[in-house]
Amino acid sequence: NKQIVLKRYVNGFPKETDMLLNDSSTINLNLPQGSSINAVLVKNLYLSCDPYMRARMSPSIGSYIDSFTPGSPLSGYGVAKVIGSRHSNFKKGDFVWGGTGWEEYSIINAPETLFKIEHTDVPLSHYTGILGMPGVTAYAGFYEICAPKKGEYVFVSAAMGAVGQLVGQFAKLSGCYVVGSAGTKEKVDLLKNKFGFDEAFNYKEEQDLDAALKRYFPNGIDIYFDNVGGKMLEAVLSNIRLHGRIAACGMISQYNIEQGEGVRNLSHIITKSVRMQGFIVTHYYHMYPKYLEMIIPLIKQGKIIYIEDIAEGLESAPMALVGLFSGKNVGKQVVVVARE
Numbered sequence: 001n002k003q004i005v006l007k008r009y010v011n012g013f014p015k016e017t018d019m020l021l022n023d024s025s026t027i028n029l030n031l032p033q034g035s036s037i038n039a040v041l042v043k044n045l046y047l048s049c050d051p052y053m054r055a056r057m058s059p060s061i062g063s064y065i066d067s068f069t070p071g072s073p074l075s076g077y078g079v080a081k082v083i084g085s086r087h088s089n090f091k092k093g094d095f096v097w098g099g100t101g102w103e104e105y106s107i108i109n110a111p112e113t114l115f116k117i118e119h120t121d122v123p124l125s126h127y128t129g130i131l132g133m134p135g136v137t138a139y140a141g142f143y144e145i146c147a148p149k150k151g152e153y154v155f156v157s158a159a160m161g162a163v164g165q166l167v168g169q170f171a172k173l174s175g176c177y178v179v180g181s182a183g184t185k186e187k188v189d190l191l192k193n194k195f196g197f198d199e200a201f202n203y204k205e206e207q208d209l210d211a212a213l214k215r216y217f218p219n220g221i222d223i224y225f226d227n228v229g230g231k232m233l234e235a236v237l238s239n240i241r242l243h244g245r246i247a248a249c250g251m252i253s254q255y256n257i258e259q260g261e262g263v264r265n266l267s268h269i270i271t272k273s274v275r276m277q278g279f280i281v282t283h284y285y286h287m288y289p290k291y292l293e294m295i296i297p298l299i300k301q302g303k304i305i306y307i308e309d310i311a312e313g314l315e316s317a318p319m320a321l322v323g324l325f326s327g328k329n330v331g332k333q334v335v336v337v338a339r340e
């Protein structure tokens, strides 16, 4: 049972060499004694690379989620096939998504956290992204927290990522004007030409983020879907409109910095009566059935598109995960462990 193991806790930017491929571990494919009475044995097909995993590579600092254990395999979201089950909700042959190990086969001792995949006429890898955790993040964050109204001015950072590409399309479906920022020309072109953003820009080429936002939003920003925090958030605060809303989804620009930077311009929250709200997607999973009802037809009708960046083979997982923090991924970063 090949596994990706965390070698040691990480300081600063994670590196491929912080992880290693262990191919000497074995697994009993008959659900061994010692696994829980409800255990499910799965074959992992697609693993999801997610920015929050960086926090788990450091010793716990009171985070909402446990750290990985050095010497043990990483874990995260994935899509898997059930090959053995003691749980009445799951049977051999079912496809599931949810928490699993970064390895070929995993024993899931608490399968209540798994979602059974009912729609298999869409790419199964989509359950790491548009049909999984990032999809619910974009849906709950945009519709619930940002409460969009037709004609409003929307800005999305890390706009070509797993969450951002969806938020921008939801904003267009809601009749908003939407601008995205991303870190390469290729991503900017995709946002404008494939995803229907009204405008997009490369934040790495802007000397002055405040001036860039003034160029794209001469009337100011009503909604900011924040995936990056830091300097971009500061610039948005200077350009936010009266009664603006900010969904604090993620702050990836701060994840590899020992002491997070302070944020300037916060007083605009008062003077512009802004509502800024953070959220954790797991608190919104009750919305998943409603979200699926909306999104599956949109995918089938081609009204929503989704790009994945596929890394082949478990051994490519460390490189794929680390790449998130330099923007190597174009779209949702997925690792294929097996196709069936």
Ligand code: NDP
Pocket (backbone or CB within 6 Å): 050, 051, 052, 133, 134, 137, 158, 159, 160, 161, 162, 163, 164, 181, 182, 183, 184, 187, 227, 228, 248, 249, 250, 251, 252, 253, 254, 279, 280, 281, 282, 324, 325, 326, 327, 328, 329, 331, 332, 333
């Ligand atoms: P992405 O697919 O967007 O991948 C991360 C992207 O972030 C990179 O491709 C890169 O794109 C950009 N990035 C990396 N470093 C920086 C930096 N220093 N400054 C600005 N941009 C940077 O990831 P997701 O869509 O999965 O996640 C987006 C955000 O949402 C993350 O902050 C994540 O933690 C958060 N999140 C929060 C959830 C919640 O429950 N609140 C749930 C899921 C995600 P680029 O080329 O543009 O630089």
